[in-house]
Amino acid sequence: MATVNPSPGVSRLRVAVPAVATRVASELRLQIAEGALLPGTKLKEEALSEELGVSRNTVREAFAELASERLVVRQPNRGVFVASLEVSDIHDVYAVRRAIEVSAVRGGGSAESIAAVRAAVEEGKRAAEAGDSEGLGSANAHFHGALVAMAGSERLNVIMSQVLAEMRLFFHKASIAGGFYQDYLADNDQICRALEAGDNDLAAERLLSYLARSEEHQTAVHAS
Amino acid sequence: MATVNPSPGVSRLRVAVPAVATRVASELRLQIAEGALLPGTKLKEEALSEELGVSRNTVREAFAELASERLVVRQPNRGVFVASLEVSDIHDVYAVRRAIEVSAVRGGGSAESIAAVRAAVEEGKRAAEAGDSEGLGSANAHFHGALVAMAGSERLNVIMSQVLAEMRLFFHKASIAGGFYQDYLADNDQICRALEAGDNDLAAERLLSYLARSEEHQTAVHAS
């Protein structure tokens, strides 16, 4: 990590950002993920500052944070809007996923990191049995996050978490299309098995095939 | 790209961010890239706001932008500092490069995008003949940027440009180690040739080997 302080031993626990703006950003991030704020919704500075009890400047800082994550889009002199992805964005996002996830899988991982992947697979199975489609979705996100985490790169983890957050922007529409997560449970299990067997190339191949199908599915849903 | 405005035809040329804060961020980004602001330097809000003739709030917005690019680090109640990379960051950055660049190379590119790669190679040769080590460095950056551009993904391009900006943070120290760019000119040419011949896997293999050596080199220089 990038540090600067020559004096060692000081607490590194706290997150390196202003507290209030971060909380505001987190709140908005949550509402976007939950679908409470739909894509295209305009976020007015003054209304939000009143509603959350913070100043306009603080709301502004939160906007800057979310904009850097592509969760909101800033239009000069017009305001910020919850990002709404076009079909071309789908391909773009999957290009990032192909690059990052496949690279991590090809590099393999430690026993612990592979165990985390397995845990995400099992989490998905339990959610499926419970008929919890919300839980299925987040288990799937955990699975792919765990894949990337195998690489042990903080930067890749951050990129992946942002990509997953972006994907939630069009998951709401897609999940209406019915239990399509079910089909992916078997895929995840197969990928995980290949990793556990140490056959990273096979895992990568299966992952690529999964990503291709997933992208196709998302594109089809959003072509309407 | 994520858009929202239903009304078509309006100018999409301008960058979707406040103008002044962006200019301040660009100025600081430039000074960091040029080495005028060395890693670890503290950036004081008030001093900068006076010097640049903008308000503290605007400086603050610029800081948020640079922090999201990891060019500066924010320490709560202490201020922002020009990021200084540790040895562990080197490996982390190269993990991102391996993922993104290799993926782009494996996917190949259009004739135009490969021509851009070739152009960067030639740019490097000219700089080498002119003894312009500064130009050699930026040609090398153009080369790797062109590799990623083959994928045609806006997100990957943004990630790559940020990674290249981060690398300049430790290039200043590394370039002292003498004309080590020279060795990479041949590598770049070989990678480009493989691409032109349509042998993407060979190009990817050569790129991986290059990245491994480059990481080793950087690590050695910074181990001191």
Added chain:
DNA sequence: CCGACAGGAATGTTCAACAATTCAACAATC
């Protein structure tokens, strides 16, 4: 029907103030 124009609303930017935190210097204690 349409272009021009005035008015309103929202954002962009600045300024000034205060609270909270950090840091360095110094005093106090063991």
Added chain:
DNA sequence: GATTGTTGAATTGTTGAACATTCCTGTCGG
């Protein structure tokens, strides 16, 4: 003498208000 309070200056965090600028709308006139 070294560690531990304590104090005070300096800097950041946050707020609130003000003004400029831009966009949007709806009306008026041709």
